[in-house]
Amino acid sequence: xxxxxxxxxxxxxxxxxxxxxxxxxxxxxxxxxxxxxxxxxxxxxxxxxxxxxxxxxxxxxxxxxxxxxxxxxxxxxxxxxxxxxxxxxxxxxxxxxxxxxxxxxxxxxxxxxxxxxxxxxxxxxxxxxxxxxxxxxxxxxxxxxxxxxxxxxxxxxxxxxxxxxxxxxxxxxxxxxxxxxxxxxxxxxxxxxxxxxxxxxxxxxxxxx
Amino acid sequence: xxxxxxxxxxxxxxxxxxxxxxxxxxxxxxxxxxxxxxxxxxxxxxxxxxxxxxxxxxxxxxxxxxxxxxxxxxxxxxxxxxxxxxxxxxxxxxxxxxxxxxxxxxxxxxxxxxxxxxxxxxxxxxxxxxxxxxxxxxxxxxxxxxxxxxxxxxxxxxxxxxxxxxxxxxxxxxxxxxxxxxxxxxxxxxxxxxxxxxxxxxxxxxxxxxxxxxxxxxxxxxxxxxxxxxxxxxxxxxxxxxxxxxxxxxxxxxxxxxxxxxxxxxxxxxxxxxxxxxxxxxxxxxxxxxxxxxxxxxxxxxxxxxxxxxxxxxxxxxxxxxxxxxxxxxxxxxxxxxxxxxxxxxxxxxxxxxxxxxxxxxxxxxxxxxxxxxxxxxxxxxxxxxxxxxxxxxxxxxxxxxxxxxxxxxxxxxxxxxxxxxxxxxxxxxxxxxxxxxxxxxxxxxxxxxxxxxxxxxxxxxxxxxxxxxxxxxxxxx
Numbered sequence: 001x002x003x004x005x006x007x008x009x010x011x012x013x014x015x016x017x018x019x020x021x022x023x024x025x026x027x028x029x030x031x032x033x034x035x036x037x038x039x040x041x042x043x044x045x046x047x048x049x050x051x052x053x054x055x056x057x058x059x060x061x062x063x064x065x066x067x068x069x070x071x072x073x074x075x076x077x078x079x080x081x082x083x084x085x086x087x088x089x090x091x092x093x094x095x096x097x098x099x100x101x102x103x104x105x106x107x108x109x110x111x112x113x114x115x116x117x118x119x120x121x122x123x124x125x126x127x128x129x130x131x132x133x134x135x136x137x138x139x140x141x142x143x144x145x146x147x148x149x150x151x152x153x154x155x156x157x158x159x160x161x162x163x164x165x166x167x168x169x170x171x172x173x174x175x176x177x178x179x180x181x182x183x184x185x186x187x188x189x190x191x192x193x194x195x196x197x198x199x200x201x202x203x204x205x206x207x208x209x
Numbered sequence: 210x211x212x213x214x215x216x217x218x219x220x221x222x223x224x225x226x227x228x229x230x231x232x233x234x235x236x237x238x239x240x241x242x243x244x245x246x247x248x249x250x251x252x253x254x255x256x257x258x259x260x261x262x263x264x265x266x267x268x269x270x271x272x273x274x275x276x277x278x279x280x281x282x283x284x285x286x287x288x289x290x291x292x293x294x295x296x297x298x299x300x301x302x303x304x305x306x307x308x309x310x311x312x313x314x315x316x317x318x319x320x321x322x323x324x325x326x327x328x329x330x331x332x333x334x335x336x337x338x339x340x341x342x343x344x345x346x347x348x349x350x351x352x353x354x355x356x357x358x359x360x361x362x363x364x365x366x367x368x369x370x371x372x373x374x375x376x377x378x379x380x381x382x383x384x385x386x387x388x389x390x391x392x393x394x395x396x397x398x399x400x401x402x403x404x405x406x407x408x409x410x411x412x413x414x415x416x417x418x419x420x421x422x423x424x425x426x427x428x429x430x431x432x433x434x435x436x437x438x439x440x441x442x443x444x445x446x447x448x449x450x451x452x453x454x455x456x457x458x459x460x461x462x463x464x465x466x467x468x469x470x471x472x473x474x475x476x477x478x479x480x481x482x483x484x485x486x487x488x489x490x491x492x493x494x495x496x497x498x499x500x501x502x503x504x505x506x507x508x509x510x511x512x513x514x515x516x517x518x519x520x521x522x523x524x525x526x527x528x529x530x531x532x533x534x535x536x537x538x539x540x541x542x543x544x545x546x547x548x549x550x551x552x553x554x555x556x557x558x559x560x561x562x563x564x565x566x567x568x569x570x571x572x573x574x575x576x577x578x579x580x581x582x583x584x585x586x587x588x589x590x591x592x593x594x595x596x597x598x599x600x601x602x603x604x605x606x607x608x609x610x611x612x613x614x615x616x617x618x619x620x621x622x623x624x625x626x627x628x629x630x631x632x633x634x635x636x637x638x639x640x641x642x643x644x645x646x647x648x649x650x651x652x653x654x655x656x657x658x659x660x661x662x663x664x665x666x667x668x669x670x671x672x673x674x675x676x677x678x679x680x681x682x683x684x685x686x687x
Contacts, residue, residue: 112381112401128370135363144359151366158373162380173329174369177336181362184336188355191343 002032002039003123006157007099010130013150014091017084019142023069026149029127030061033153037160040117046163053163053171057156060179065149068186072142086137098129111161120157127154141189145182152178210248211260211267214275214316217244222309226302234305235293238286241309242279245316249279253670263389264323269678271319273527274454277534278315278447280659282308284652285439288542291648292439295549303340304437310337311443318451324372324388327455328365331419334448335361342436353431360428361419368415368455371408375462378404390458397465405466412459413475420452422479422513423486426506430490433502434554438545441498445505445541446534453512453530457682460516464683469519476517477607483510484614492621497544497554500625501537504580507618508533514611515595516683522598524679529591532580532663535656536588539576542653543569547629550643556625561634568650570630572657577626579660581619587663 009029016022034057037050084091102125111121131151135144159171218241225237251257252267253276259266267275285308293301314333321327335358342354372388378400379385385396393400418425433441456476463472487507494500508529515526546569547562548554563570579586582593592615599608663671 109403109407110401112377112379112384112404128367131366132363135359141355141359148359148362148366151363155366155370155373158370158377162373162376173325177329177332180336181332181358184339185358185362187340188343188351188358191351192355 002036003117003119005032006123006153007126010099010127010150011092011095013134013146014095014130015088017088019073020070022143022146023066023073026146026153027062027066029150029153030065031058033156034058034061036157037163040160040163050163056175060175061149061153061156064179065182068182069142069145072186072189083139083143084137085139086133091133091137094133095126095130098133099126102126102129120161124154124157127151127157130154141185141192145185145189148185149182210252210257211265211320214245214248214252215265215313215320217241217248217313218309218316219313220309222306222313225309226306228305231301232294232297234301235286235289237305238289238308241312242283242286245312246279246283249276259322260320263391264326265317265320266322267320268322269674269681270454270457270527272674273531273678274447274450275316275319277450277531278312278319278443281443281446281534281538281656282312284538284656285442285542288649288652289439291646292437292545294648295643299344299346304344304440307337307341308440308443311448315447315451319454322390324375324390324393324458327458328369328372331368331416331452331455332362332365334451335365335419338440338444338448341440342432344437344440345435347435349431350435353428353435357428357432360425364415364418364425366415367411367418371411371413371415371459374404374408374411375459377401378408378466390461393462394465397462398467400462400466402466402468405463405468406471409459409463409468409472409475413456413472413479416452416455416459417479417513420449420456420509420513421506422509423483423506426483426486426509429506430499430502433505433541434496434499438498438541438548441501441545442538442541445501446537449505449509450530450534453509453516456513457516461682473517473519476513477604478517480510480512480514480517481607481610481614483507483513484611484618488614488617488621491618491625494621494625495555495557497547497556497559497625497629498541500622501540501544504540504618504622505537507614508537508580511592511595511611514607515598518595518598518602518604518607519683520598520679521601522595523683524675525591525594525598527675527678528594529588532586532588532591532660535660535663536576536580536586538656539572539653539660540580542649542656543573543576546643546645546649547573550640552638552640556628558638559629560632560637561630563630565634565637565639566645566650568645568654572650572653574626574630575657576653576660577622579657579664581622582615585664586660587667588660590664590667 009025013022013025034054037054102122106121128151131147134147221237221241225234228234257267314330317330339354339358342357343350376388384399385392421429460472484507487503490503512526512530515522550566551559580588582589
């Protein structure tokens, strides 16, 4: 059920034209995925590790990052539209095609671990595909960051299969890196806003060497 | 000892970041570089024990990449003393701090025997360098920084997916169930082959983006074109080598799993494609730094090709990663001097560089000749070894194409370099007080000397190291 919802959010993102709605949808997707490890847990001794992971992921994916994004678009200079390069209907079509392909592809890759849910791999792959589409087909920096987040959400789902194999430190590192990446991206976006405001003032650019 | 190599530059970077005086802050680059270089020299003198339960260890691959990076960083740190003195208008706090983090992260990549840690540290090299591309604070460098950050982050996200797939391939009961390189290679026959194959595709695309292999090189011309010369040298001469090392590590796992043939073909194809695409953009290139960026795409292609051919060609590829690193250092640092003196980096403005800047101008030409494979410099030997490997493997078509592309690049790049270096500088734009000094022209001269030395005399220890690296990764003849 949760996986179906994840894919529905993917398609919604490809069709949505409002930035606010898109940010909320990505946050919702992140929250859903953060809760998943709790549903998939099979052994009691994993519980503490999984709880920590869930809490960390929830705080970053559904808390800090959306807050950063809303802050970034509060600046006057960003228009609250998505401004796609590829239109909404073609995006949707490509997204739908991706979902179909993901199901076909995961047929060819039998999971070596005991599958907790048959929809897990196709949902992850279609989310990765959606993320890539969003980054490549949207013009504005902030929407590209949204696409990057969706892609990371897809990777996170695959990571769930590995809770027994990977040490916690690696997952923590991955989460921290994601956070740092978005943070640096946020700074660059902030600089862009300032730079383009300054350009209107006619300040000559520095010749870099 | 291994931890020291990571922590020392990190600490120096942090101290530099906190240090209040903009004029004296560049000293901290030397504070990061010198202990690191000393530590690397000590590691050459006697073997070093692994750290953190075998997660960090110095294998031949890591030794080559870390030594190259350490030498290049030391030279860049010396150059920065002169460069940042001339650019006191700019706040260098982020530059000094970021470079310290970069050296620590690169060392950690080289030492990492765990594919998860490898991924995390490669991501840190991206994050610590993106703000530095924006050093000049103009709209073009901002756009370049954004492109670099976004494209490399996307690539690295796909590499993470590939890493997860690789972990999954060994997740079956009885499989290695680990991401430690030694476990994966030892349990190679137990890995699920379809997953290894899928993982290799994602990892090649992911780390290939970071390495700048065509067609994933989109960020390179902008980033190298707009970054300060010192950063261009470190990015193209050191950081890309670590992405290559990551691909070589993954290739090791593929070979253990019995998927070497598939991986080899993919590497050879991407290598040749990178060389061809770079050749197209190098012919008629007017911007000196963008020219160097496409040259970097070409040489990354040569590395991938060498690794894919295996055998002696792989040893040649590891030697070439060292030679390319040193040559890129010469070229980017000399290009930075030229750029500063003319206030421009397009050949419509730059002419007669050898007369206005006798050392930097000549170095730019000599660096180009060395990199293009002119004897007696060392890149000639590494490229020759790769060609030899192609013939030995019976890949005649690959060898012919390799030679043809090298020749095309030589002619195309040569035309641009000669136009910049030769002629009369009178009438060309000039910024006063930007002539050659010890600090700005000496460091690239040192690197050029190293290229010449390695070309006429290869130390026995280095030769042995290159071959053991090739045996470790690519095995004997394919």
